[in-house]
Amino acid sequence: MSTRAVADGRVVPGRAVLDEVAVPARPAWWRRLISPLLTTLLVLALLGLCAVRIHDWLGPPDSLDQAVLEGARKVPGPVCIHEIQDVSGSMTQYSSLREQAVSQLFLFAQRELQATDQLAEAVFSGTAGVTLPPTSLHALPVRRTAPTPGAGTFMAPAVRALTLADRADQTCAARALIAITDGEVHDEPAELRSALVDGAYTRVYLVIPGWAGGRPSAFTGDVLDGVVVRRFTDAPRLGVIFGQVFAELLGVELRQRKIESGQP
Secondary structure, eight states, X not given: OOOEEEETTEEEEEEEOOTTOOOOOOOOHHHHHHHHHHHHHHHHHHHHHHHHHHHHHHSOOSSGGGEEEESOOOSSSOEEEEEEEEOSTTTGGGHHHHHHHHHHHHHHHHHHSOTTOEEEEEEESSSEEEEEEEEETTSOOOOOOOOOOOSXXXXXXXXXXXXXXXXXXXXXXXXXXXXESOSOOOOOHHHHHHHHHHTTOSEEEEEEXXXXXXXXXXXXXXXXXXXXXXXXXXXXXXXXXXXXXXXXHHTOEEEEOOOOTTOO
């Protein structure tokens, strides 16, 4: 004799079942959730690992000692950087960071840049002076004594001093200016624009300490709108900015250096 089938607590008329067949129990709610949860966590972990590896392989480096230049140079001759440092009262605390970054740049240049690529430096406040004439990036820098800071912050005289120092060497295929400053300068806008135009720079960068902030008001309008603003918080980041500027002048990429297994 048949009995009515029972499924999930409901009577199903007209269907016979064997009395000894057990009705399967529904899994507990946590068992239904744990499988997709574990799958989701595994996928997220794999995505995180892939992101880290992609950053290591393709992303920007954390410092110049981990950096390489990738790609063929797009310029026919040497590239040159004019670097000027604001040494007015508000910026003196960053002088040591700048020195560390420049030291990193020279080590980076030994393996990634050509001996004909150059760096020239000047400092400025109320007065300006060249501390490093145009020098091969494969040479150890011998700097001149910086002038005693004067009242005020005038950037144009430092730009003109480096332009004059560079006039004896017309071999630069591309030239960039990097100004390390908080952007609080006292130059007349027309004089600052004129100095930048006379410098015949391929690119001009304003490198400002701090995480974030707006564009300094002194660098707006006409030629000054073309000044690129970058920010740094420590010496490695400032060094990477130097490397990125050279990469942009050369038309190549600054990438994370791949570390081979078993190599330092």
